Amino acid sequence: MIDPHLWWYVTRASAIIAWALMTASVLWGILLSTRVLRRIDSPAWLQDLHRYLGGAALVMVGLHMVSLMLDQWLKFSAVEVLVPFATDFKPLPVALGILAFYLLVAVQGSSLLMQRLPRRFWKILHYASYLTVLLVSFHAGFTGTDVGTWWYRAVAITLIGLTTVAVIVRMVTGTRSGRSRTPVVRSGATDVSVGEPAHVQEKRSMVVASVTTVADGVLGIRLEMHEWERLPLWQPGAHLTLHLPNGLQRQYSLCGDPAERNHYDIAVLHTRESAGGSAWIHKNLLPGMTVEVSGPQNHFALEPASEYLFVAGGIGITPIKAMIESLPAHRVWRLVYAGRSRSTMAFADELVARYPGRVRIHAGDESDAALNLAAIVTHGLPEAEVYACGPESLMTAVAALVPARHLHLERFVALLRVAPAAQPVLVTCRKSRQDVLVPAGQSILTALEERGLPVLGSCRTGVCGTCELRVLAGTPQHLDSVMDDAEKDRLRIIYPCVSRASTSTLVLDV
Numbered sequence: 001m002i003d004p005h006l007w008w009y010v011t012r013a014s015a016i017i018a019w020a021l022m023t024a025s026v027l028w029g030i031l032l033s034t035r036v037l038r039r040i041d042s043p044a045w046l047q048d049l050h051r052y053l054g055g056a057a058l059v060m061v062g063l064h065m066v067s068l069m070l071d072q073w074l075k076f077s078a079v080e081v082l083v084p085f086a087t088d089f090k091p092l093p094v095a096l097g098i099l100a101f102y103l104l105v106a107v108q109g110s111s112l113l114m115q116r117l118p119r120r121f122w123k124i125l126h127y128a129s130y131l132t133v134l135l136v137s138f139h140a141g142f143t144g145t146d147v148g149t150w151w152y153r154a155v156a157i158t159l160i161g162l163t164t165v166a167v168i169v170r171m172v173t174g175t176r177s178g179r180s181r182t183p184v185v186r187s188g189a190t191d192v193s194v195g196e197p198a199h200v201q202e203k204r205s206m207v208v209a210s211v212t213t214v215a216d217g218v219l220g221i222r223l224e225m226h227e228w229e230r231l232p233l234w235q236p237g238a239h240l241t242l243h244l245p246n247g248l249q250r251q252y253s254l255c256g257d258p259a260e261r262n263h264y265d266i267a268v269l270h271t272r273e274s275a276g277g278s279a280w281i282h283k284n285l286l287p288g289m290t291v292e293v294s295g296p297q298n299h300f301a302l303e304p305a306s307e308y309l310f311v312a313g314g315i316g317i318t319p320i321k322a323m324i325e326s327l328p329a330h331r332v333w334r335l336v337y338a339g340r341s342r343s344t345m346a347f348a349d350e351l352v353a354r355y356p357g358r359v360r361i362h363a364g365d366e367s368d369a370a371l372n373l374a375a376i377v378t379h380g381l382p383e384a385e386v387y388a389c390g391p392e393s394l395m396t397a398v399a400a401l402v403p404a405r406h407l408h409l410e411r412f413v414a415l416l417r418v419a420p421a422a423q424p425v426l427v428t429c430r431k432s433r434q435d436v437l438v439p440a441g442q443s444i445l446t447a448l449e450e451r452g453l454p455v456l457g458s459c460r461t462g463v464c465g466t467c468e469l470r471v472l473a474g475t476p477q478h479l480d481s482v483m484d485d486a487e488k489d490r491l492r493i494i495y496p497c498v499s500r501a502s503t504s505t506l507v508l509d510v
């Protein structure tokens with residue numbers, strides 16, 4: 001036999017669970033926005049959790065309202081549950097609860113429609129979460145048959161106390177996350193990409209949401225999806241490949257906030273020796289246009305460490321900026337950012353203002369002295385992991401000063417690697433069940449393409465990492481500049497646009 005008090009239990013339990021979930025969601029959101037919870041990698045899953053907590057709270061509120069109508073003692077009507085002041089039972093606290101319900105619907109709805117709403121409007125609506133929890137606290141504190149019991153007081157004090165502490169944390173630390181984040185990006189090289197998910201290879205159409213000048217010769221570009229869709233996760237150091245209408249493919253580092261799932265930010269330097277990539281973008285790309293994009297892909301991932309030294313040259317600041325953005329406030333790091341002149345150094349002033357004492361700018365037009373990298377590396381943070389991105393001269397200088405075990409580089413251009421005379425190699429493509437004999441004068445990538453095999457290429461100089469394939473057997477002879485050879489061997493990968501094999505056969509996963 002069903003307990004006649006069933007719906008009474010349900011209404012009480014659902015109310016308390018909803019209150020706890022709402023508090024947890026707000027708490028989580030505050031911790032995210034203040035970066036207290038932020039680790040070095042993407043906090044996107046934490047954002048998802050924040051959203052799911054809010055959604056679960058709404059479900060519990062719905063259950064609470066339905067159970068109020070089903071309980072045979074309370075006997076609320078639908079009107080009393082949905083319309084403020086329609087009931088004689090504690091009309092003000094009940095009305096506050098109803099108002100909280102509508103606000104919660106609006107907040108959750110705005111989360112779902114985040115990409116379609118103006119950012120400012122979405123933020124204002126989202127801040128209503130605080131008001132919602134406040135209203136719920138009043139509602140819960142003055143209604144319900146449990147009010148006055150010791151355990152209910154304990155729950156109420158805990159939830160209200162947690163919310164209060166979180167709001168104080170938000171107010172104290174909130175200024176940082178509230179500052180504007182300018183669109184930002186790259187090209188270049190180090191870590192894990194084996195097993196990249198399918199989205200890395202897939203092309204998607206994205207809309208150019210904005211194009212802004214972020215420095216002399218540098219455009220900040222924001223890309224959004226056509227339809228409402230959350231973009232794939234990415235980690236600092238990742239880059240996108242833009243498939244331009246003129247047939248060229250170009251890689252640009254993501255430089256926004258990895259937590260932002262509704263757009264990608266890149267920055268593009270108009271290179272003097274442009275073969276048509278950056279020149280086309282600077283001349284033709286306008287807001288509202290559509291571009292084909294693949295990725296994100298990451299060969300320059302930020303690994304966990306207690307201390308970091310970042311070295312950026314020119315547009316090499318873009319992946320470094322994303323790394324800095326992702327670090328928790330307490331992480332020890334310094335940035336050395338060098339450029340021809342301050343006006344050409346994207347985000348220089350912004351970084352100095354946001355991270356006082358941590359950023360050292362070396363602008364060629366402001367100082368006659370050469371950048372003393374040796375002093376910085378030796379006396380700065382001797383145990384730090386060093387991440388560097390920029391022109392080859394800077395990369396060479398950093399590589400000469402930092403032990404390889406602490407060094408992570410991303411290059412713009414291929415290293416000049418001395419290769420022994422190329423030999424023919426027989427490539428067995430395991431998935432396609434084809435054998436391809438690659439002559440000495442042809443790249444493995446080209447040979448596979450000519451056989452119609454599903455491979456991708458972009459830079460064809462061993463820099464971008466697009467052509468990466470898994471090695472199943474044989475020994476690659478690495479001639480690329482994407483990452484350390486030892487790391488490639490550990491991961492069992494090859495970049496066949498330039499690399500070959502030191503064995504006469506190679507078995508690839510293609």
Ligand code: FES
Nearest residue numbers: 458460465467497
């Ligand atoms: S590394 Fe760019 S195509 Fe091979």
